[in-house]
Amino acid sequence: MADLAANTLSRRAFDQAWPPAALLIGLLVVWELACRALEIAPYILPAPSAIWLAVTTNSAALAFHTGITMFEAVTGFVIGSALGAVLGTGFAYSRFLERGFLPFIIAANTIPVVAIAPIIIIWFGHGMASKVAVTAFLSFFPLALNMMKGLQSYDRVVMDVFHIAAATPWQRFWKMRLPGALPYVFVGLKLNVTFSVIGAIVAEFVQADRGLGFVVMTAYRSMAMPRLWAAMLISALMGILFFLVIAALERLFVRWHASVDETR
Structure with missing residues (x-):
C-alpha cells in the first residue's frame, strides 16, 4: 500500500x-x-549560454545577493501577511472598520511601488528594514481582502448549527469560519509571495548596495546584460519556489476543498 x-x-x-x-x-x-x-548582440538579447556563463563565473556573488533578497522577501511576506490577516479579520467582524478603513487601504494599494519606495526608505533608512517595509506594504493587501471575503463567506446553515450548540464566538471562528476561509487565504498568500519578490527588488532599485535589485541596476549601468538577465531569472525562480511552497501547504491544509484537486 x-x-x-x-x-x-x-x-x-x-x-x-x-x-x-x-x-x-x-x-x-x-x-x-x-x-x-x-x-544578436549580447546587449540586446544575450544567449542562454552567455547567461549561464555569467552565473557560473559570478556564482558566489550572485548567491550572496540572492540570499539578501530572499531574506527581505520572506520577512516582508511574513509581516505583510500577518498584518493582512489581522486587518481582514477586523473587516469581516466590523462593518465600521470595513467601511471606514478599506477605501483608504485600497487607495494606498493603488500607489505604484516605485513611488512609495523612496518615501519608505526615507522613513526607515537605507538599510534592510526599508526593503522589508516596502515588501510588507506590497504584500498585505491581497491577504487582507481575501481573509475578509473568506470569513464572510461561511455557510449560514452551519452557522445556525453552531448557534444551536451554543458555541462561543472563538469556537465559531476556529472551527467554522477560519477553516472555511482557508481557500481564500491561500489565494491571497499565493499573490503575496510573488509581490514580496517584486517589492524587495524594486526597493533595491531605489537604494541598495546589495541584493538582486542592486545587481540588476549595476549590470544595467555597465551594460553587462548577461549578468542582468541572470539576476532577473534568479528572481523569477525565487518567486516560483515561493509559490510552490505555498501550493504545497495548500494541498496539506485544504485538501478537502474542490479547488485542490489531487487527481489533476
Whole structure:
C-alpha cells in the first residue's frame, strides 16, 4: 500500500513537472539558436549560454545577493501577511472598520511601488528594514481582502448549527469560519509571495548596495546584460519556489476543498 501511494505521488509529480520542463527546454534551444543564427548582440538579447556563463563565473556573488533578497522577501511576506490577516479579520467582524478603513487601504494599494519606495526608505533608512517595509506594504493587501471575503463567506446553515450548540464566538471562528476561509487565504498568500519578490527588488532599485535589485541596476549601468538577465531569472525562480511552497501547504491544509484537486 505504501509503495502504491509513493508511486502515485511520483507519477503525479512527474505529470505536473514535465510540461513546463519540456516547454522551458524548447524555449532555451530556440533562444540559443536564434541568438547564434541572427547574430544578436549580447546587449540586446544575450544567449542562454552567455547567461549561464555569467552565473557560473559570478556564482558566489550572485548567491550572496540572492540570499539578501530572499531574506527581505520572506520577512516582508511574513509581516505583510500577518498584518493582512489581522486587518481582514477586523473587516469581516466590523462593518465600521470595513467601511471606514478599506477605501483608504485600497487607495494606498493603488500607489505604484516605485513611488512609495523612496518615501519608505526615507522613513526607515537605507538599510534592510526599508526593503522589508516596502515588501510588507506590497504584500498585505491581497491577504487582507481575501481573509475578509473568506470569513464572510461561511455557510449560514452551519452557522445556525453552531448557534444551536451554543458555541462561543472563538469556537465559531476556529472551527467554522477560519477553516472555511482557508481557500481564500491561500489565494491571497499565493499573490503575496510573488509581490514580496517584486517589492524587495524594486526597493533595491531605489537604494541598495546589495541584493538582486542592486545587481540588476549595476549590470544595467555597465551594460553587462548577461549578468542582468541572470539576476532577473534568479528572481523569477525565487518567486516560483515561493509559490510552490505555498501550493504545497495548500494541498496539506485544504485538501478537502474542490479547488485542490489531487487527481489533476
